[in-house]
Amino acid sequence: MPDIFVNYRTDDEDTTATLIERELSRRFGTDRVFRASKSIGIGQAFPRELLTAVRRSSVLLAVIGRHWSAARTADGRRALDDPEDWTRREIIEAFESGALVVPVLVGRTTRLDRHELPAELARLADCQYRRFDNRDAESGLRRLGDDLAEAVPRLAEAEGRITRELGGDESLRADGRTDGGTVQIRDYRHEQSGGVGAVGGDLGTYINHAGGPVHTGSGTQHNTIRNGGVEFHGDGSNYVERGTVTNDFGDRRDRGERRR
Incomplete structure (x- = not known):
């Protein structure tokens, strides 16, 4: 069940809405933040899912x-005056259900005038608003998240809970998930002194402080002592001599492989 519903108008600030949703999902968990294009699955009833989530x-x-209130319907009417406008319907539904409604004004000049x-x-x-400026997005997102965490204790x-499950390591928060979601390599820290290890899932193998010949390809490895170094022969040869690394893979056509 979501705690936060992100309401926006397409072609106004949908990119900013996505940025806000992703940051709040990272912080509180993706299932707690609803954004229509992310949260409504293929084939589901759009009106029912939207109104239920609100x-x-x-x-x-x-x-x-800036373009939120100026948007027009297909017949030229102002969208906010159309009872079927989804942006309008979601906000009215939130008021009627007793939700906390927070305007997020994007940019330094956006204003809300009740007479308009x-x-x-x-x-x-x-409603007390929060201002969001893309030129200072990081602090704006942090403040918005702090305010929501204070206003809604469940968040x-x-x-x-997410922080505890990650062992307090913020670098592992790749996509707001703790249930086996994707972890970016740049966000993964693994401490090991020496040896060969596997980095979670499909991220691959790493070699730390290798002390001897190491072959990471698919061919057979043959080790031969040379003057000044070691030579490796496999499906293509790799050899190290006096600190220089050379790779010779030959012509793939000779091995019947398809070029990409």
């Missing part, structure tokens, strides 16, 4: 940019 959420973040809003949305202008608990 009703079950504790917070709705209304991401609002339809009557059903006028109270949105009275603080979820964050603490």
Whole structure:
């Protein structure tokens, strides 16, 4: 069940909405943050899933940019005045369900004027907002997450649980998941002194402080002592001599391999 519903208008600040959702998912867990294009699965009933998620959420973040209120329907009407406009419907549903509604004003000049809003949305202008500037995105995301963790204790608990499961190592938070999700190589730290080890899943094999001949290819390795070094022959030869590494793989056509 989501705690945070990210509301936005397509072609206004959908990129910023995605950025906010991904950061909050990283921090609190992906299942706790709802964004329509991420959270509604293929073939599911779009209206039902949207309205159910809004009703079950504790917070709705209304991401609002410069073009939010100026958007038009296909027949030229202002979208906010259209009862079928999803951006409008989600916000009204959040108010009716008692969710905390937080306008996130994108950019330094975006404003909300209650006199420019339809009557059903006028109270949105009275809600305490947060301003988000892409030029200072990192601190803005951190502040927004801190505010949400304070406002919704379940989120603080979820964050603490994720941190404990990761052993307090923030570098392992690759995609907000602790259930076997993807870990980027650049985010993975493994401490081992010497030897050969495997880095989680499909990330590969590493060699730390190798003290002798090591072959990482698929061919047969033959070791031959030479003057000044060691020679390795396999499916292509590798040899080390006086600190220089040379790779000779020959022509793949000779081995019947297809070039990519």
